[in-house]
Amino acid sequence: MKGLRREYGPVVALDGLDLTLHPGELVALLGPSGCGKTTTLRLLAGLEDADSGTITVDNQEITRLPASKRDMGMVFQAYSLFPHMTVRQNVAFGLRLRHVSRAERDRRALEMLELVGLSSQADRYAHQISGGQQQRVALARALAIQPRVLLLDEPLSALDAKVRAQLRDQIRRIQLEVGITTLFVTHDQEEALAIADRVGVMREGRLEQLGPPTEVYSRPATSFVAEFVGLTNRLAGEVSGGEVTVRGVRLPLVDASTPDGPVTALVRPEAVMVAPEAPTDSGPLVGTVIATTFLGATSRITVDLGDTTIMAQLRTAEAAALPAGSRVTLAIRLDPVLVSDDHREAAAG
Amino acid sequence: MAGVRPVRAGRRLPLAWTGTIPFFAYVGLFLLLPTGIVVWNSLTDASGKLNLGSIKTLFDPAVRMYFVNSLELSAISAVVGAVFGAVIAYAVASGNPDGLVRRLATAGSGVLAQFGGVTLAFAFNAAIGPTSGFLTKASWYYDFPQGISLIYVYFQVPLMVLVFLPAVDGMKMQWREATENLGGSTWHFWRHVGGPLLAPAFLGSTLLLFANSLSAYATVQAWENQIAYVVPQQISIAITSEVGLASANEAQVLALGMVIVVAVVMVSYTLLQRRTSRWLR
């Protein structure tokens, strides 16, 4: 996709998007609602027209090609199964439109249903199966026509939390097994980071960063990405000479050319730890634990520093030794940090 | 208002149903009783003995003609009204749910569906009546069933819009898009998805229009009161005529015949509605 642009009257949904999917990879488009990720997917599917730009698949331009000829499989967020057909008939529908013989249709449909683990439900209707099962059927239906690209429009958003996690892994497993190029749209960063080969973070119609999950997480390109993906501490700091002083600690900057002055620095909780020295009574990083969130192997503690709060991610054993009310001294690891765009925007705006 | 009273959750008032007595009494007295009278009188003779012979009059050629006319008129106006009404409903539903067009259409349908009877016949006479028609003087205006069918269509179409619109609203856009995505064109969509899904609702609504047409009296009476074509007109003649009990009985029997036909239609309608609501909820 090159230079895609889409406007709805005064609203610019997509502002010159460039995105290339490599064969067999799963790219997740992540962003808040209204960022243009669903629009991108729908343009690729052919359900909407771009105002300008091109879309190419396999070196063939398909920008003006109608949706029914694009040979892509799409899974919608909800309600997409045909209620008057059984599960089997739903899955076989695309094949029926391609004039595949009855016997062959049924065979392929059953094959797909086995792939998603639902062959026992073949003769039931949509309203007789659960939401998670419905989405699996939708996936089987999309794959049955052996498309070149698989498109998933927030397929898990309408499901319960527990079903969501299971289905997420299952989708990834199937995608790898079939080896199909996939575009997965979601607003849930955990989903995106868990299953994608590359993650594209979008905001207001533009792609802010595109890269493997680890990169997007630990080396965010912009402050928006840093704040949208994972948790971030926003701490007041002062920039001078290419470094920023935050709560008494001098930290390197990702962008060394940041002009001097007061800023908001973005520090990950994993970069905040308990100071190895004995706790002191007061200081810029001394405070009281006010909350602990158990996350399994790690835990996150929230510490009240008097004028602000800060989150630190520790091993659970360490966090257990610091119940609410304990005094603790923290330290910040010397990783390069980003500063928030806010002050720049405020100055410009 | 009383002061704080503890709510006794466990205690059930076994006589709570007595609160509905006024309703049941009223309906029993003014709906069920008259209907019962009709059924009773049509099945018994003057001395009160059960006499199914009067049912046989339903099959008299003269009486049969009224029923045939009624069925013919109802069928034509129902089918024509259903087709045009469905098309309009689809056009309305595919627009802005909050928009002016939709609200106008809904309000307009609500009024026009009720706009039958005497005033409607006048309006049509003013428009296409053979003597005073403004648009044209249609010589076929007083022909049965053409003239009167056209008038019936005028209130059948809005009724169709009212009854069928919820079904069209229930169509999800994902079905359309999924069909396109799987390789289907507009034709494929209507043939395999849209058509089958809307068919029960369409049939049900047509049946409702049919029952509506059967029951109508004022419009046809105002259109042509010299000749009785349909069953309601014959009932009215039988009931207001001075000729003794024989005619009164005829009215009852005709009424019974009507009730049977309409009841069959309404039961079918209800069954179809159940199927529809499951799919298009």
Place this chain on the structure above:
Amino acid sequence: MAAVTPVGAVTPAEVEAPQPRGSMRSSRLRRLNLFRWTVFTLATLFFLLPLFAMVRFSFVGTQPGEYTISAWTQIASYPGLLDAIRITLELAVITVIVELSLLVPTMIWVRLRVQWLSRTIEFLCLLPLTIPAIVLVVGLAPVYRSVRQHVSLSPLQLFWAYVILALPYAYRALAAGLDAIDVRTLAEAARSLGASWFTVMVRVVAPNMWQALLNAMLLTTALVLGEFTIASILLYTNLQVALYQISRATLDAGVLFSTSAASLLFAFLLLLILSYVGRQRGRERR
């Protein structure tokens, strides 16, 4: 027989068009818009022309080409017409009052305390759709006849039958209103604060369904204004019967058209206002 779907309650918040037009391919959008405008133009023509003819006739004078408003001013002085209008309006008021007093408490009560009866009530309320007015009057005529042998019955006594005729429409309108609010929760909250059942019905539930109430009132009024069958067979003169009798005398009497046009306009304006009001209330709530 008519309006089965109550006006103003037709578009709940979650309804969206089968496909919002902003998210369609331009070629399909063009085709759809062409279709819509063709349909609407033809429909408007078909439905407006007879109405236009009717209105035009109400302004036509005795000489060809002459226009006058005498048909409208005549309404007040045409023999019997004003009486018939008055009777019909009074009938409408009485019918509405009796209808709502009968239905509203019953429906709320059933929802709160006797749910097992709701299917029965629904069936009974929809039964008049199956038992046409013409059949009902066959059963009622002997009753009216025998009562009138002893006591003279004013035309206002027609309301007994009209309440029954209006049941399906009023029921649907009220049911839609009750469905939209969570009656149980409201009632339980009020009860736990100490309210009596009467208070719950009158001061908690009813105010929250005022659009449905208004809707039911309007549908009932429209029905009474248009009723002809029962009145004529029972030999009473209401508005429609009066118009009918006038038409038998002279088909071209202007008052026929002016009165008809007036009542139609009245009903349409009311329903349009209702649909606007209903939408705004819904917006506020969101």
